Amino acid sequence: MAKSITGEALQGPVTKEGHEVEPAGSSGRTELPDFEKIERSQGFKNLMRKKKLFLIPATALFLGLYLAFNIIISYTNWLDAPVVGDIPWVWVFAFGLFAMTWILVTVYMKQAAKFDKMAEETLKEFGYEEKEDIQ
Amino acid sequence: MNATVIIIFLVIVAMTLVITYYAAKRTNSASDFYTAGGGLTGWQNGMAIAGDYLSAASFLGIAGSIALFGFDGFLFSIGYLVAYLVVLFVVAEPLRNLGKYTLADMINARFDAKKVRGAAALSSITIVVFYMIAQLVGAGALIQLLFGIDYLWAVLLVGIMMTIYVLFGGMTATSWVQIIKAVLLMLGTVILSFLVLKNFNFNIMEMFTQMKTATPHGEAYLSPGVKYEIPLDTISLMLALVLGTAGLPHILMRFFTVRDAKTARSSVMWATWIVGIFYVMTIFLGFGAAAFVGADLITSTNPAGNMAAPLLAQALGGDILMSFISAVAFATILAVVAGLVLTGASAFAHDIYGQIIKKGKATERQQMLAARYASVGVSVFSILLAIFAQSLNVAFLVSLAFCIAASANLPVIVYTIFWKKFNTAGAVSAILTGLISALVLVSVSPSVLSPEAGAAILTGTPLFPLTNPAIVSIPLGFIGGFVGTLVSREIDAKKYAEVKVRANTGGFKQL
Numbered sequence: 346m347a348k349s350i351t352g353e354a355l356q357g358p359v360t361k362e363g364h365e366v367e368p369a370g371s372s373g374r375t376e377l378p379d380f381e382k383i384e385r386s387q388g389f390k391n392l393m394r395k396k397k398l399f400l401i402p403a404t405a406l407f408l409g410l411y412l413a414f415n416i417i418i419s420y421t422n423w424l425d426a427p428v429v430g431d432i433p434w435v436w437v438f439a440f441g442l443f444a445m446t447w448i449l450v451t452v453y454m455k456q457a458a459k460f461d462k463m464a465e466e467t468l469k470e471f472g473y474e475e476k477e478d479i480q
Numbered sequence: 481m482n483a484t485v486i487i488i489f490l491v492i493v494a495m496t497l498v499i500t501y502y503a504a505k506r507t508n509s510a511s512d513f514y515t516a517g518g519g520l521t522g523w524q525n526g527m528a529i530a531g532d533y534l535s536a537a538s539f540l541g542i543a544g545s546i547a548l549f550g551f552d553g554f555l556f557s558i559g560y561l562v563a564y565l566v567v568l569f570v571v572a573e574p575l576r577n578l579g580k581y582t583l584a585d586m587i588n589a590r591f592d593a594k595k596v597r598g599a600a601a602l603s604s605i606t607i608v609v610f611y612m613i614a615q616l617v618g619a620g621a622l623i624q625l626l627f628g629i630d631y632l633w634a635v636l637l638v639g640i641m642m643t644i645y646v647l648f649g650g651m652t653a654t655s656w657v658q659i660i661k662a663v664l665l666m667l668g669t670v671i672l673s674f675l676v677l678k679n680f681n682f683n684i685m686e687m688f689t690q691m692k693t694a695t696p697h698g699e700a701y702l703s704p705g706v707k708y709e710i711p712l713d714t715i716s717l718m719l720a721l722v723l724g725t726a727g728l729p730h731i732l733m734r735f736f737t738v739r740d741a742k743t744a745r746s747s748v749m750w751a752t753w754i755v756g757i758f759y760v761m762t763i764f765l766g767f768g769a770a771a772f773v774g775a776d777l778i779t780s781t782n783p784a785g786n787m788a789a790p791l792l793a794q795a796l797g798g799d800i801l802m803s804f805i806s807a808v809a810f811a812t813i814l815a816v817v818a819g820l821v822l823t824g825a826s827a828f829a830h831d832i833y834g835q836i837i838k839k840g841k842a843t844e845r846q847q848m849l850a851a852r853y854a855s856v857g858v859s860v861f862s863i864l865l866a867i868f869a870q871s872l873n874v875a876f877l878v879s880l881a882f883c884i885a886a887s888a889n890l891p892v893i894v895y896t897i898f899w900k901k902f903n904t905a906g907a908v909s910a911i912l913t914g915l916i917s918a919l920v921l922v923s924v925s926p927s928v929l930s931p932e933a934g935a936a937i938l939t940g941t942p943l944f945p946l947t948n949p950a951i952v953s954i955p956l957g958f959i960g961g962f963v964g965t966l967v968s969r970e971i972d973a974k975k976y977a978e979v980k981v982r983a984n985t986g987g988f989k990q991l
Contacts (some may be wrong), residue, residue: 377978377988378988380974380977380978380980380981380982381973381974381977383977383981384977384980384981389981389984389985392984392985393980393984396984400569403565403569404565404566404569404570407562407565408722411558411559411562411718411722412715412719414558415714415715415718416711416715418555418704418705419704419708419711419712419714419715420711422703424703424704425703425704429685430685430688430689431685431688431689431691431692431702432684432685432688432702433551433702433703435551435702435703435704436551436688436702439551439554439555439558440760442558442561442562443558443561443756443759443760445562446561446562446564446565446752446756447752447753447756449565450564450565450568450748450749450752451749453568453569453745454745454746454749457573457742457745461742464984464985464986464987465985467985468985468987473987473988
């Protein structure tokens, strides 16, 4: 990426060899890794596969349930009947969507910890360490 | 206005000013100003997101809506909460990994083009302005009700406070005002919920049984359809809410205040819990107000139901609790508008001035000055608009802001992260198609045009049947990006590889 960095006085970033990158405002050329090579690497491909395996079904699930709920309550009276005592189904399903949100967030947090580890390994493989680019 | 109100009110003002004073000392660079130096922790940012998100409309408006319309009043909350899954799964981490201060930064990490940045800044500014007008007009009316201050003075008071926070304390002050507000809001809501539940003998079943007969709606109160009768309109609006949050610039900006994607992720988790628990408690507030205050008193105090929560506090906890709840509502307003000013300022000062006009070569001093001028500019402009909009029915502007966010910002975000062939022309056309279609459709919708004089902004026959155009404009935003990309055919696989690697690993930031 031969793009000049913004005018802000960054103290970082440092290339993988450990040379200071020229600060902002100068020519701003930085030595960058071959991103296409990283993209083609087994580690990165695995990471993307694992991510997709979780994110696509999870997104389809929550958007699907959410839309189904809205369509059902807008066009039908199916959920108006009481389920326990005088509480109608619609409240149970509404709370179910809340519970779904919290559950999916919790599950994702666990999955994401695995993604982090995979990402870290891929980055290490290409000689990159964190803290190098934190300003 | 009694002495308790004035004391609690002054304590909140004093507390936020002390925060601003300390924040000002730590605000020495553009990065401090826009992102609080990127040093917030997950729970801090999670609370601040909740503080930024839960507007007075959420607190007073939803409680009032539930009190008056039962389930329909609660319906929006489902969309507002589920929306965080879109934020978490799609936006939060890539945004943190690719961007610096604004949404435009993230998109420009892939397309280094002024027109893309300009378009992104334009949509952010539009969203902020609409959201802000709705907030300030609402705030003016609420403060008038709560404290008996004139509309004009109420708007000026809120306007001056928000300007002070942002101008001197930048993101640090704004974040802490939002965190304190979130704490106060949760505290107030927990106290009210507890009192309501106590009055229902801590029995949820009994609460529902009583609600069946407690309101003029009878059994229908507990079912959908009391307020929203046009199915397609409801679905369109719910679509805007669930997809819009992930494109709201003032929420997105919060993700730059943390150091990495991992912290961004945990801040969404915190926000989801806080926001979700809050919405569950609004049910108790709404039911309580309907049962113990009554629909007649609620609507005679304010036809929209905004006074339901304060009246409930009065009924269950007397003057002191009512004063506290009113003060919480005030803090709520301040936290939201401060976040909006900062976001508007970042689009003007960072995107338009810093990156487009100065081509990223502005000095640190110039950036800070620009940020501060822009903050004052955005504040003054919003205050003026709010004063002129006093008598207009602008409540729909909040859902319009969500609609624009979903139509103009979400497609470009999704394509930037996931679509290899996406290109500069596609990015510009995605943003503009979404933005323009949402604006055009809403300007000929029942929200703006009503045959009944005074019911909407203009009198006339609506040409578009839905009050919220999301169901049309969101697909248009995606189609716009798709067609724009195919028409220009330019493709940069190398750049996409870089964006993909950076977005998904968090490595090689901001080079």
